[in-house]
Amino acid sequence: MGKEIGMLVVSHVNDIANGLSKLLDQVAQDVTIKAIGGTEDGEVGTDYARIQEAMDSFEEDKVWAFYDLGSAKMNLEMAMESSDKEVRLFDTAFIESAYTAASLIQAAVGEDAIVTQLDELKIKE
Amino acid sequence: MGKEIGMLVVSHVNDIANGLSKLLDQVAQDVTIKAIGGTEDGEVGTDYARIQEAMDSFEEDKVWAFYDLGSAKMNLEMAMESSDKEVRLFDTAFIESAYTAASLIQAAVGEDAIVTQLDELKIKE
Amino acid sequence: MVEIESLKKWIELYGEKVTENKEHLNQLDSDIGDGDHGSNLTRGAAAVKEKVSESEYENLSDFFKDIGMTLVSKVGGASGPLYGSAFISMAKQAKESDDLAVLLEAGLDGIQKRGKAEAGEKTMVDEWIPVVEALKENNLTNKVIEDSLQKTKDMKATKGRASYLGDRSIGHIDPGAQSSAYLFESLLEAGVLNG
Amino acid sequence: MVEIESLKKWIELYGEKVTENKEHLNQLDSDIGDGDHGSNLTRGAAAVKEKVSESEYENLSDFFKDIGMTLVSKVGGASGPLYGSAFISMAKQAKESDDLAVLLEAGLDGIQKRGKAEAGEKTMVDEWIPVVEALKENNLTNKVIEDSLQKTKDMKATKGRASYLGDRSIGHIDPGAQSSAYLFESLLEAGVLNG
Ligand SMILES: Nc1ncnc2c1ncn2[C@@H]1O[C@H](COP(=O)(O)OP(=O)(O)O)[C@@H](O)[C@H]1O
Ligand SMILES: Nc1ncnc2c1ncn2[C@@H]1O[C@H](COP(=O)(O)OP(=O)(O)O)[C@@H](O)[C@H]1O
Numbered sequence: 001m002g003k004e005i006g007m008l009v010v011s012h013v014n015d016i017a018n019g020l021s022k023l024l025d026q027v028a029q030d031v032t033i034k035a036i037g038g039t040e041d042g043e044v045g046t047d048y049a050r051i052q053e054a055m056d057s058f059e060e061d062k063v064w065a066f067y068d069l070g071s072a073k074m075n076l077e078m079a080m081e082s083s084d085k086e087v088r089l090f091d092t093a094f095i096e097s098a099y100t101a102a103s104l105i106q107a108a109v110g111e112d113a114i115v116t117q118l119d120e121l122k123i124k125e
Numbered sequence: 126m127g128k129e130i131g132m133l134v135v136s137h138v139n140d141i142a143n144g145l146s147k148l149l150d151q152v153a154q155d156v157t158i159k160a161i162g163g164t165e166d167g168e169v170g171t172d173y174a175r176i177q178e179a180m181d182s183f184e185e186d187k188v189w190a191f192y193d194l195g196s197a198k199m200n201l202e203m204a205m206e207s208s209d210k211e212v213r214l215f216d217t218a219f220i221e222s223a224y225t226a227a228s229l230i231q232a233a234v235g236e237d238a239i240v241t242q243l244d245e246l247k248i249k250e
Numbered sequence: 251m252v253e254i255e256s257l258k259k260w261i262e263l264y265g266e267k268v269t270e271n272k273e274h275l276n277q278l279d280s281d282i283g284d285g286d287h288g289s290n291l292t293r294g295a296a297a298v299k300e301k302v303s304e305s306e307y308e309n310l311s312d313f314f315k316d317i318g319m320t321l322v323s324k325v326g327g328a329s330g331p332l333y334g335s336a337f338i339s340m341a342k343q344a345k346e347s348d349d350l351a352v353l354l355e356a357g358l359d360g361i362q363k364r365g366k367a368e369a370g371e372k373t374m375v376d377e378w379i380p381v382v383e384a385l386k387e388n389n390l391t392n393k394v395i396e397d398s399l400q401k402t403k404d405m406k407a408t409k410g411r412a413s414y415l416g417d418r419s420i421g422h423i424d425p426g427a428q429s430s431a432y433l434f435e436s437l438l439e440a441g442v443l444n445g
Numbered sequence: 446m447v448e449i450e451s452l453k454k455w456i457e458l459y460g461e462k463v464t465e466n467k468e469h470l471n472q473l474d475s476d477i478g479d480g481d482h483g484s485n486l487t488r489g490a491a492a493v494k495e496k497v498s499e500s501e502y503e504n505l506s507d508f509f510k511d512i513g514m515t516l517v518s519k520v521g522g523a524s525g526p527l528y529g530s531a532f533i534s535m536a537k538q539a540k541e542s543d544d545l546a547v548l549l550e551a552g553l554d555g556i557q558k559r560g561k562a563e564a565g566e567k568t569m570v571d572e573w574i575p576v577v578e579a580l581k582e583n584n585l586t587n588k589v590i591e592d593s594l595q596k597t598k599d600m601k602a603t604k605g606r607a608s609y610l611g612d613r614s615i616g617h618i619d620p621g622a623q624s625s626a627y628l629f630e631s632l633l634e635a636g637v638l639n640g
């Protein structure tokens with residue numbers, strides 16, 4: 001059973017992205033979760049090309065995106081501008097909000113209710 | 126040049142802990158950062174023994190602790206009860222607040238000023 | 251007054267129950283958490299069994315302390331520090347009392363001190379509170395244990411991982427309450443109360 | 446009106462400058478950021494050089510677009526999407542104008558659209574704004590470039606990584622303003638304005 005919303009988590013570090021995806025998979029087996037971290041050559045940073053590719057490769061039309069630090073957000077926004085997906089970007093505590101979202105999407109809670117709950121975790125402008 | 130405050134970051138996943146430590150090292154070369162993640166056998170969870178050991182092994186008297194999810198906090202609190210260190214536990218957005226703290230400790234900003242800034246990232250009870 | 255031998259039996263039975271019901275506990279936890287409660291406790295029970303079988307205990311306190319420390323170290327989930335704190339707290343209390351109701355009340359205090367959960371938050375505390383009450387009044391029965399367990403079903407979780415689910419946590423039995431029910435069923439079966 | 450050949454020269458010189466000054470840019474960034482600005486741009490410059498040398502451009506727009514997309518993909522830090530957006534925005538503008546002031550103003554718009562920084566937030570924007578102003582009035586000089594750069598020193602960062610430092614960001618030149626200064630110095634050196 002798939003879900004309507006897929007999740008894209010973007011970190012500056014590949015290990016953080018992969019680790020987060022491991023944490024989320026545990027509570028959200030049926031949610032498609034794609035994790036992108038670090039630069040092309042494994043350094044700390046973000047990689048537009050892989051973010052773009054991951055975003056476009058979801059089967060789901062709706063993609064919820066989470067990021068750690070600001071420059072990941074800029075890459076996400078660039079990718080959003082040229083993507084067909086309906087992407088929603090969350091300026092929330094990275095790990096905690098991705099965990100909350102994954103649990104609630106898995107539990108088939110309605111979108112609005114999830115967004116309300118995530119709003120409490122907003123910490124970035 | 127060492128700093129007065131060491132940092133302990135505890136995650137449910139080993140990769141997240143190691144990845145975070147990589148992110149922090151980049152901005153805080155002179156801050157002692159210890160990262161503990163996952164259970165003894167590499168599963169998702171937390172490992173009291175390693176947390177306790179890491180906490181006690183700081184040269185610094187002051188240790189600032191950051192965690193991802195609640196059960197990591199319980200282990201940290203247990204460890205604090207039997208530790209000689211002056212440990213301060215932050216109920217803040219994990220990655221973002223650890224990053225902020227590392228930058229500011231590195232820049233030798235005063236403790237109170239850092240705590241004030243971290244308070245804005247408080248999202249856990 | 252309780253005897254160490256019957257307590258050993260108690261802990262042994264508890265370990266067997268969580269191990270046999272590992273998948274059931276995992277299932278309950280996967281409904282409202284991360285699905286590892288059974289695996290966590292099975293790992294803990296195996297470690298406790300090994301630890302306890304290696305040792306001769308001259309007093310209750312050392313026995314409880316070994317159990318508590320082992321659970322803290324091996325369980326890996328929230329239930330590790332929680333059950334661990336229960337037994338460590340019982341170890342302290344055992345220096346002053348060997349009354350089971352008094353001991354388990356200290357255990358409950360340990361859990362609440364660690365996890366800060368009150369009654370009604372859909373945690374193991376909701377199993378412990380009525381059991382401790384019943385023990386004090388000398389009428390702990392399987393019915394008390396089972397009724398308290400079922401009551402967690404309608405509660406909304408406000409502590410632990412299940413609290414992320416908000417209202418969606420309603421309608422499921424709390425896994426930690428279930429494992430605590432096994433703990434207290436084992437207590438009855440081991441005949442600790444007839445001691 | 447600008448010629449593609451002189452613009453190629455411009456970008457080549459810029460690439461050389463960031464590469465030569467890689468350690469200086471890293472040092473500026475390590476004072477108030479994560480110390481990679483020089484490495485980021487050097488990587489980007491090498492990729493741009495390769496890309497541009499492989500291609501024949503019939504119009505400005507394609508040239509700018511290739512630079513922008515390459516920077517976005519290769520730089521890895523915030524400066525990637527920022528410089529990238531500048532050149533992509535210039536590529537769009539180049540379809541309508543070949544006036545350098547107009548083009549660079551579009552570039553600045555691209556940066557601000559992407560990064561949301563205004564004047565005075567201690568970013569590359571604080572180098573771009575005065576330079577674009579001067580270009581419009583036909584009096585861009587090395588002094589304009591250098592003065593704007595120095596002014597970032599007393600600013601407090603409120604955007605980007607340096608903003609985490611709050612007041613501690615004061616007293617340091619912004620690395621992105623420094624690399625932008627190289628960009629505009631190269632523009633003068635390449636003689637684009639004498640075309
Ligand atoms: N703060 C708390 N207070 C009391 N009990 C709690 C608390 N948090 C969690 N629990 C109990 O722990 C159980 C989950 O344990 P477990 O699955 O082993 O840990 P985790 O949630 O870390 O995976 C819950 O069902 C609940 O009974
Ligand atoms: N929101 C923003 N708007 C404009 N410029 C910015 C913004 N954020 C960062 N910058 C610029 O980017 C520079 C840092 O680039 P770089 O070191 O490559 O990225 P990162 O900070 O991701 O490591 C800063 O010195 C600043 O000039």
Ligand SMILES: [Mg+2]
Pocket residue numbers: 279283284285286287327
């Ligand atoms: Mg669990």
Ligand SMILES: [Mg+2]
Pocket residue numbers: 169170284286326327328
């Ligand atoms: Mg768990």
Ligand SMILES: [Mg+2]
Pocket residue numbers: 474478479480481482522
């Ligand atoms: Mg940088």
Ligand SMILES: [Mg+2]
Pocket residue numbers: 044045479481521522523
């Ligand atoms: Mg960087």
